[in-house]
Amino acid sequence: MKTKFIFSLFIILFLATSCTEKTPTNNSPNNLEGAIDEIAAKYLEVGMMVGVIDKDQDKLIFSYGTKVRSNDDAPDEYTVFDIGSMTKTFTALLMADTYFSSNFTDDTVSHYLPEGVTMPTYNGTPIRVVHLATHTSGLPRTPHADGQNYPVPDGYNIYNPYEVYAAEDVYDYLTNYCTLLFEPGTYWEYSNTGFGLLGHLVGLVNNSTYQAVLQEKIFDELGMNRSSLFLTNDQMTNYSLGYNTEDENVPYFVANDIFQGAGFIKSTLNDLFKYLEANMGLTETALRNAMDLTHTSQMHQGSMGEQALAWFVQTLADGQTIVYSGGDTQGHSSFIGFNKTTSTGVIILSNGAMHGTQLTMGPEIFEAIDQY
Numbered sequence: 205m206k207t208k209f210i211f212s213l214f215i216i217l218f219l220a221t222s223c224t225e226k227t228p229t230n231n232s233p234n235n236l237e238g239a240i241d242e243i244a245a246k247y248l249e250v251g252m253m254v255g256v257i258d259k260d261q262d263k264l265i266f267s268y269g270t271k272v273r274s275n276d277d278a279p280d281e282y283t284v285f286d287i288g289s290m291t292k293t294f295t296a297l298l299m300a301d302t303y304f305s306s307n308f309t310d311d312t313v314s315h316y317l318p319e320g321v322t323m324p325t326y327n328g329t330p331i332r333v334v335h336l337a338t339h340t341s342g343l344p345r346t347p348h349a350d351g352q353n354y355p356v357p358d359g360y361n362i363y364n365p366y367e368v369y370a371a372e373d374v375y376d377y378l379t380n381y382c383t384l385l386f387e388p389g390t391y392w393e394y395s396n397t398g399f400g401l402l403g404h405l406v407g408l409v410n411n412s413t414y415q416a417v418l419q420e421k422i423f424d425e426l427g428m429n430r431s432s433l434f435l436t437n438d439q440m441t442n443y444s445l446g447y448n449t450e451d452e453n454v455p456y457f458v459a460n461d462i463f464q465g466a467g468f469i470k471s472t473l474n475d476l477f478k479y480l481e482a483n484m485g486l487t488e489t490a491l492r493n494a495m496d497l498t499h500t501s502q503m504h505q506g507s508m509g510e511q512a513l514a515w516f517v518q519t520l521a522d523g524q525t526i527v528y529s530g531g532d533t534q535g536h537s538s539f540i541g542f543n544k545t546t547s548t549g550v551i552i553l554s555n556g557a558m559h560g561t562q563l564t565m566g567p568e569i570f571e572a573i574d575q576y
Contacts, residue, residue, distance in 0.1 A: 236576035237264065240569055244268050247565045249556020250447050251279045253473045257542075257549040258573055261486060263477060271444040271555065273453070281474040282430060284439045285553040286446060286456050287538040288467045288531025292399045293498065294479075295465035296337045296514035298406045298417055300494035307409045308333060313401065316408050322379045326387040335388045336395075336402040337513045338502050342384035343397040347377040354381040363534055366396075366459040366466070371404065374462045392505050396466040399514070403465015414464050425489060426482055428475040433468050434458060444555035446535020454534040467531055473553055476540060480549045483527075484542045499527050499544075508563075520567050522574055530563050539566040548573050 233239045236258060244254055244266065251269035258264060271279050302308055310316075311332045314323040323331055326342055335341040347354045348365065354377045359368040374397070385393055403414040410417050415433050423431050430439060435456065448454050459468045471479075482489045489495070501510035501517050509518030512527065519525045528541030530552075537558035542549035550569045552562050 232575075236572060237266075239572040239576065240264075240266055243565060243568050243572065247554075247558065247561055249554060249558065251283075251444055251555045253279050253281065253283065253285070253551075253553045254569070255281070255473045255477055255480075255549075255551035256569065256573065257477075257480065257484070257486075257547070259546060259548060261547055265473065269556075271442075273445070273447065273451070279444055279553075279555070280442070281477075282442055282472050283553075284430065284435065284443045284470050284472055285538065285555060286531075286533045286536035287469050287471050287476070287553070288457070288533045288536060289396075289399075290529050290531040290538045290540055291465065291467045291469040292514040292531075293529045293540075294418060294422055294469060295399055295403045295406065295414075296498045297491060297494055298414075298421055298465075299333065299337055299402055300497045300513060301421055301491060302406055302409055303497075304494055313405065316405050318375070320379075321375045324378060324382045324384050326384040329387045329389070331384075331388045333402070333405070334502070334513075336398040336405075338511050339392050339394050339398060340389050340503070340511075341395060341398040342386045342388050342391070342393070343382065343395045343401070344385060345393070345395055346397055347374065347381070352381070364455055364457060366400075366457065366463040366468075369463055370460050371462040374401070374404075392503065392511060396463065400459070400463035400466040404462050406465065407461060414461050418464075418469075422479075422491070425491060426475075426478045428471065428478055431469060431471040431475045433464055433470070435470055439470065444536070444553075446533065447556050448534050449557050449559065456536070457533045467533070473551060476551050476553075480540060480542060480551060484544065484547055484549055486547065518567075520570060522571050524570060524574055526567065526570055528563075528566060530560070530566070532557065532559055537562045539563060541566050541570065543570060546574070 254266040256264040267278050271277050313331045331341045348356045357368045357373050407414040481487045498513040503511050505511040508516045526541045530539040537554040539552040539562040
């Protein structure tokens with residue numbers, strides 16, 4: 205696979221032209237690279253990396269802005285970003301791989317938890333593993349969500365809200381405080397509690413930890429050598445500082461095992477290209493069957509399209525269907541998606557909080573790819 209490198213800072217660059225299948229309007233850029241520059245200019249907050257797999261399956265890499273407000277150091281394909289809830293796709297993949305290895309012998313969550321931990325039910329209906337992977341468990345978004353009466357652990361910090369939760373805290377919450385929002389499997393409600401618990405189960409079922417299984421089954425398998433749950437000294441040499449909507453530098457998110465599966469991976473564009481290509485079937489991997497399973501629609505979600513296992517499946521305004529995911533932390537945002545029909549893909553990494561607008565930016569780039 206050829207790789208094209210395009211580095212742009214705030215201005216629109218018109219680079220090598222490419223073949224087009226549709227005639228751009230008079231106001232359109234001359235090529236895909238110019239179109240992506242225009243799109244990125246609308247959304248750039250601090251710094252941003254955009255990766256594209258185009259119709260020829262060439263990789264295009266775009267760099268915008270800076271890694272930190274205090275200097276002009278631009279991000280590159282090895283710069284580390286928090287990917288937030290994109291992590292959930294990794295967690296669902298580990299769940300699917302564990303299923304294919306026959307380690308899940310029961311589909312109820314309570315079956316795998318330690319003695320003395322009682323999962324909440326609704327009218328006698330238990331929470332099943334698939335409910336965790338599709339946000340249909342009825343578990344509140346977090347134990348500290350509005351309306352919950354759980355006394356948060358000592359040291360709780362709204363700027364790093366999952367940092368102090370231990371497994372025992374969540375066990376206590378589930379057993380003594382949690383009231384389900386609805387009967388499992390009947391409605392959709394986004395839940396970090398559910399996905400954190402799913403990652404924790406992956407560790408328990410494999411007689412290990414989420415972190416260890418993630419490293420062995422995905423990072424090592426795909427050669428994602430600069431991805432981790434906790435920043436290493438090496439990663440810190442090329443890390444993008446995160447900024448919130450008030451332009452304040454905020455800490456990167458961390459969590460103990462019980463919440464790690466919900467959104468705490470740190471990664472780079474280069475590593476996420478490996479993950480994207482594997483999901484698209486452009487590279488061979490032992491995870492092929494598990495990946496295909498995670499892309500399969502389970503239910504209609506609503507505005508985000510069809511809910512698969514962590515991933516979403518949506519048909520865009522121009523008719524193409526993409527499989528996608530995204531994430532937000534206090535200071536970072538992410539997007540990843542692919543079109544299986546055209547074998548095209550998009551990655552967005554930002555160190556300025558976008559709070560969901562990357563989910564609009566990603567489809568705009570897909571429509572530009574389709575146009576050019």
